[in-house]
Amino acid sequence: MTHDSTHGTGAQDADARTASDVPGLTTREAAERLGVKPETVYAYVSRGQLTSRRTPGGRGSLFDAAEVDALARRTGRRDPSPSAAGELVFRTGITLIEPDRYFFRGVDAAELARRYGYEEVAEWIWTGELRPGVRFTAPAESLGAARRTAAALPRHSSSTDRLRAAVAAAAAADPLRFDLSPEGVLNSARGLLPTLVGALPTAGEADGETGAGASLARRLWPKLSDRPADAASLAVLDTALGLLADHDLAASTLAARVAASTHAHPYAVVSAGLGALEGPLHGAASGSAHRMLAEVVGRGGAAPVVAEHLRAGRRVPGLGHRLYTGEDPRASVLFALLDEVPRAAPAMAAARDVVATTARHTPLHANVDLALAVLSVTCGMPAEAGETVFAVSRAAGWIAHAMEEYVEAPLRMRPSGQYIGPRPPQPLPAPGGAAVETSPPHGAVRGTGTDPGSAN
Template sequence: MEWIDAATAAERLGVKPATLYAYVSRGVLRRRHGEDGRRSFFDAAEVEQLARRGQPRNPPPELVIESAITALGTDRPYYRGIDALDLAKSSPFEAVAAWLWGVDEEDAPPPWQGDQEGIRAAAEAQGSLPEGLLPLDRLQVITTVLGATDSLRYQLDPASVAATGRRLIAGLVDALPAQPTVDAPATRLDRAAQETPAVESAAASAGILPGVSWRAGGVSSGELIAARLWGRLTPRAPDPALVSALQTALVLLADHELAASTLAARVAASAKADPYAVVLTALGVLGGPLHGGASYGAERLLAEVAEPSHASRVITERVRRGERIPGFGHSIYKNGDSRATVLFEILIHAAPGHFKLDVAQAVRKELRRRRLPDPNIDFALATLTSLSGMVPGAGEAIFAVARTAGWLAHAMEEYAKGTLLRPRASYIGPPPR
């Protein structure tokens, strides 16, 4: 069997590369990934057969958007050509956000600080909100207020959008209510972590990004977004190993090509909506149970399993009721989500023997016994929030803060294009009269 690359296949068919991948998504063509996981190859005979037959007739309308931000491999994303799993192990979230935005922050990164007046206004706006409100709901209020108080929000050139992104992400975190810290008995892990500040080490190791020579410089671990977010989501004193795991999760979740919320963000940006409006649009989509809200469903699943031995009963009851098991399976990664694998590896090392980790492992074992799909990033994220004693819905908040970087990267592409995204419907209603 002869395999040809995407450019050759597109040329033989006389179509754009975007159309070629549309054929793949509709099952018209098969493809395989190269050894590097980035390049796509096609069966030459199948391409030739399609070329002789002509393009598929009356194809269903499909929105295909060209983007240089994220490519999806067989089990992981690649951010501007670099394996996101490698970035998650070696670079802080701030550096990865800059890489997604395509900006060079040279030797000293700009400060990630929100506008203090806007943060105060956003904090005050939450004063009348109901107690127990999920963090994602608060983030929508915060985004609205931060946008209303930012006079620079209409500057849509790349440098300005990147600066807005730093202010916005920092504001999203700092305007969330701080959790009252409670003392917890020191563990072996805590004592070891005092000698090895994992987050600061991760920041100092950044620099594998071509064109982004970000270094920790004078930035302390406490100033990083991951460390600041920790205190907004859990009353537990910072555990450096778990804060480092949170840092990893932020990088793994920073972008995922045209997920539902990202598509919504791009549509808003194509209409020249400002970055705050773009993020607010995406936040409205993110909380759906088939998207970012899946982590909340996984949190509730873990809460149901009071003991590892209860995993079989809980899963059985859900299957009997015909309910889906949140946090397992993925529409893109049919053979497993390696983002989840990486995050679980870090959690196992960070909290060996932790009771909540045993519960999560029991659920995974039960799903394997039933030959159900492998866990995805949402279940790994829920495990992180459970281990860290975070508030309900913390996974959605982590997802939202992380994905804001990706949403704004996609917004930048739409701002540069200057054309409105306007898909057409395939009308199936009664004939017009």
Template structure:
């Protein structure tokens, strides 16, 4: 088996990678461009983060080829703007410096929203307390939306709700935080098919989806928290762009929902469900994977562009399921899928596998995996919108023209 590269480089390796002298390396560290930690205590050596070294090397190469810099930034994950919300490492994800493992096990959805929106998870946002109601929408209109998915219903109803909110365009704290809470609780009511609630987000979902199993609220809460933010994925970048125009938070979330419904973003869980059904009915899970690989199919639920190994969100969710329902046959099948895919492709599981496993273990309706992702990610969409509002800047990238040369009238 191929060993994963070390997370750290020695000073000699770092200098060789960047083509610099030790003095320059130390200067980069002092300027915060490269992080370092103590290595061998006896020899008083330091080790340097491979991630930072590789990022600086890429930037150095792109300076020599500026024509490809923007394209690579948008396609391969190089940073295109600054954010204080989330940090992705090879083996962990942090929200404002706190590991999502800690947040998923110890915090509520409302606390994580406060953390991402304000920087303080202990801050109480008033609109999360008391009763929330689905008011101001015609019952006839709601009935007409019944054939749509819950995500589509949210997208249809949000503009109507926003039109009735007198504070919809208030983008300064604390008004924007209250607006975010109203939106999140409204979307929860739609997801739960309820017209009112005085409970928390996770408790509202659990009381509707699994009314006789209150212990499952913690698993639902963890899933929502693990989906809260993941930097600039396509829906989040869409939300930031719309927010940069000064549009209301309702318009921002509606745009995020539009992006989420694209098959390359929110469609992975549905395709994974189909793979799961096929594997469940087959004599051999391994043969099912092999057959799909022979057809050239993408194996959904595995691999991620920003992680070299297991997606930390999936790892935590699978651990929580193992602790709660260790004898579940659905959990056993998820483990078999994970092993068979890793053996045949080297890919590790991602959050989509975790969400679909949760749905099946708990016996939730199909579509619940995407719905949990959507509700959790709305917390991050709101956080990015708040951060973008605070910059007061419009996101307006340029395009590289690749069409025919301009022709003049005399040509």
């Protein structure tokens, strides 16, 4: 360690003061290029991965820019550095969440989803380019395979079951799925999203307006409801898809990024996201909100329904979000649109009653699950409709995060387990509960855990 013990805050300040006078990168500049903390730069020096030279006066260090850039390419320029709490931090250019709103690539996400359709929002988060009027088309072979596979599932299968089966079938039908170039991933994504929608069974009669030229929201509607889609209700669905396209590192997105870090293809990334999404505390939470809201509408008031939830020790669905201090901005947008749908009035009144009743004791605000429940209850959709909307929409975000992860250093998410089991060596187990004393095979080393070639 040639510099760790001598370089503190004063040395870094000296680096900053001399930066304009001496060629080379200061410690802070080198750290920014590498995406690490200044202390890690000194660790690279101690390992011989970087060389440094003293600044005039000897109080700081300078680094050759070309050498730093070469190291950044070898290690992955944006490797996350640990936070103060020791957590893994992901640098992402997709979504920024603030206490009362959120942004897609710097643009207010609520405004974006209000003004543009889901496909246009998806293109924006994938590429940072707006393509007005863009429509996605499912490849015939992939769509056929996905439909056959999803249709073969038992009748009681959920929509998420069918989506997972559809993704697997579509992957098998795409020989180019392993092309992880940006254009290759985008081609897969633009075909996969309409394939997911097309593989779902139809709830009602298709009305002839759901072909390839229709928006994905228009094609999804008859999969969710057997009622005709009026323009106002369809606008709510399309906006919901845009709003839900990404929300930073939610559990399903983290699962998707872990899969992408192994260079799994985009279909496998979406499969990983769907697996995490199915948990009752994530995407499936909207189903609980639907059932609760339908009961409130049926009973004519929120008070008895809220009371029963609290008495059973259950949280009231559709309320509260750990990232927002007030109402979920996604819910605010959808409520404003639902106010323009006349038939939504009973469900809207029920949702407001739930919020007001609960607020007497706990200041919780509506989240997007409650807004999705208003849509699904109003339009005669099943309880799982919100989860379906969530899954189709968020697939775009998982793809966006996969594209970021593909250019990072692979297999970088490998935490170490804290073993709490019996201390080895233990006797070899035998039938009947008896134990057989044993020793490791000749030449074996037990429990070193140092194999650098294994990612498992």
